Amino acid sequence: MRRGMMESLLIANRGEIARRIIRSAKMLGIRTIAVYSEADAGLPFVREADEAIAIGPAPARESYLSQTRILEAARKSGAAAIHPGYGFLSENADFAEAVEKAGIIWVGAPPAAIRAMGLKDAAKELMQASGVPVTPGYMGADQSEERLAAEAENIGYPVLIKAVAGGGGKGMRRVDRPQDFAELLASCRREAAAAFGDDRVLIERYIANPRHIEVQVFADMFGNCVHLFERDCSLQRRHQKVIEEAPAPGLEAATRAVICDAAVKAARAVNYVGAGTVEFIADASEGLREDRIWFMEMNTRLQVEHPVTEAITGEDLVLWQLKVASGEPLPKMQDEIAMNGWAFEARLYAENPAAGYLPSTGRLDHLRLPDTIRVDSGVDQGDDITAFYDPMIAKIVTHGPNREAALSKLAAACAGIEIWPVKSNAGLLARIAVDPDFRAARIDTGFLDRHDDRLVATEPSESAIDSAATALLKNTDSDPWTALTGFRISGADDKRVRIRIGDHLHWGQSRPELEANTVAIGETTVLFDAGSAWPISLPVASEVEASQGAGDGAILSPMPGLVISVDVADGDRVAKGDRLLTVEAMKMEHSLRAPFDGIVEKLQVSSGIRVSENQLVVSIVKEEV
Incomplete structure (x- = not known):
């Protein structure tokens, strides 16, 4: 039903997501309303919106996840519509219904579609019934550890444990051995319960050479549904995407047509409206073949990586969302959408x-x-x-x-x-x-x-060391009797110098051809080299390299976070590698483990305690033989 372009839009999200939506909304002349937590009061999206409303303390559950506070902000501001962005409440069917019940336009998928695709087991059953191929696995109601372990044995290791209500890489664990199943299942359930309020899981066959390929789909209220080609999101760490590209390399036109058609079929199966992403897992051991690509899940929202699709199609997907939510038909039909170039x-x-x-x-x-x-x-x-x-x-x-x-x-x-x-x-x-x-x-x-090992730099490169030496020597005394380089009565000077980069000392060679990119930030000189940043300085004569590791048994929290589980008590014997406790930060769990065999001397924290970076959490002593 056509109802005219919305006049105002509340964005129930933060950061770059909110800025992105504000940008497109302003192109349509829509008044924008931001909501923000206490921690975000000074961020750019708050300033860029036409109006901004504080909705609570920093923890997301007390602000961005509070349906009551967001709806109250919408009522207070007179918002005609709410855009949930991606993440937070974007795939919460109850919230979508509450928005619509309040007489506000919901810029997102219909609540029924969110529910249909929100539970991975039910979604897979629906896809099977609709003729969309799905990954082999167990999606049963029996959630006992014994049944799940037995199903994992039947499927064959390695297997993937996935939260039924999961998404965004949360609530997923790969299990390679039966003896690890119970621990990883418990961890997966804990993370799923915290992130989604649902600790149920399913078990899937783990694909040995997987490619993660997803298709952008879009549908309107008039029954039109199109795809905007695919993206390859295979470059991941812990199931979190790092680099995405469009189109997918090595995907031939015939295979592309098959998976894009399957994606549209999946969207139609749930009477979809708006922007959505249908994700597929491909066994790429013999290239991308249509008979080795399976439906994985559907994200009933706009994706973080939507800009690569915008780049190759020239379309503004947020603009499309706002038009469709306002009751307009899709801006383009399938034969009008073309792919141009490549994007990352x-x-x-x-x-x-x-x-x-x-x-x-x-x-x-x-x-x-x-x-x-x-x-x-x-x-x-x-x-x-x-x-x-x-x-x-x-x-x-x-x-x-x-x-x-x-x-x-x-x-x-x-x-x-x-x-x-x-x-x-x-x-x-x-x-x-x-x-x-x-x-x-x-x-x-x-x-x-x-x-x-080859992609993560734990030490500066040789060129970085020499760049640091070159930069530091430009600011030192040129007097041969006090210079830091090696003066010689006959022959060229020795241009090597001992310098500190980070926590280590290095010999650097001054090279006039190098253009060192250094910046003085406060009292620190920082060398920027190929994306990396290194603090550099000239060491004092008595300095030695800092010792590494937790050899003294003092276990420090490596980052600020919340202790969510403690696995040991004072006096417990532990073996090297045993998990001591788990800290949650930035939506991820981090397990702290014993650096050697020993005895827990003193546990400094308990579950539910918030810790700071480098805070002592437990101390271990080596057991005397």
Whole structure:
């Protein structure tokens, strides 16, 4: 039913998501209303909206997940519509119904479609009935540990445990051995209960050489449904997407037609309206074949990676959402949608790949992002990255006439990123973009795990060390009797110098041809090199390299977070690698384990306690023989 373009829009989300929606809404002359938590009061999306309403404390359950507070903000502001963004309440059918009951336009999928696709087991049964192929596995009602373990044995290891109500990589565990099943099942259920309020799971066959391919679909209220081609989201870590691209490399036209047709069929099966993504898992061991691609799930919302689809089609998907929700037909029919070129999106996260990808928090004292390509970011220089929400800093998007051109742009863009003192994965992204296997599209979902050692920089490169030496020597005394380099009465000077980079000392060689990119940030000199950031200085004479590891048995929390489980008590004997406790931060669980065989001397925390970075949580002593 046509009802005219909405006049005002409340955005029930935050950060780059809110900024993205505001941008398209303003193009249509729609008044925008932001909602924000106490932690987000100073962020750009709050300033950019026409109106902004505070909705509660920092924890998401007390703000962005509070249906009552968001609906009250909509009533207070007179919002004609609510856009949930992606994440938070975007796939909550009860909230969608409450919005519509309040007489407000819901810019999202119909509640019935959300419910139909929200539970993975029911969705797979529906897809099977609709002729869409699904991954083999167990989706039964019997959720006992014994039954699930037996089904895993029947399927054959490795298997994948997945939360029935899961999404976004949450509530998923790969199990390689029967003896690990119980522990990983418990962890998966805990995470699923915390994230979705539902700890039920299903068991699937784990695909050995999987490619993750998804199709963007769009439908209106008049029965029209189209696809906007596919995206390849195979480059993942812990089931969280890192780099996406469109189209999928190696996907031939005939196979593309099959999976895109299946995606439209899936959307029609639930009378879909709006933007949605149908995700498929492909066994790529013999290339992308139509008989080895299976339905995995449908996300009844816009996806984080939608910009790559926008880049290759030239369409604004948020604009489409707003028009469809206002009762207009799809802006284009299938034969009017064309694919042009290639696009990549890299997710820039606040995390430290060299420390096991632990989240990084703090103030962005220095932030330089590319300014010649599309960058969707929720923060500016001077803003804070907190432990309360997703650790994404920005999405780096490139487009070119072909894959090689788009990827070269991505490599250059990521290499030029500067962030300090918050740690980021910019250097990792830059190395992925120039990796020969990635450039040759030899990828699957295990790519990062297999190549972690060559993609994660735990030490600066030789060129970075020399760049640091070159930069520091420019500011030192040139007097040969006090200079830091080696003066010789005859022959050329020895231009090597001992320098500190991070926590380690290195010998660097001054090289005049190097253009070192250094910045003074506060009292720290920082070297930026291919996306990585290194604090550099000249050491004092008595310095030695810092010792590594937890050899003294003092276990520190590696990041701020919430202790969600404790597995030991004072006096317990533990073996090296035993789990001691689990800390949750930025929606992820991190297990702290014993560094050696010993006895728990003192447990400093309990479940439910919030800890800070480097806080002592437990101490272990070696057992005397």
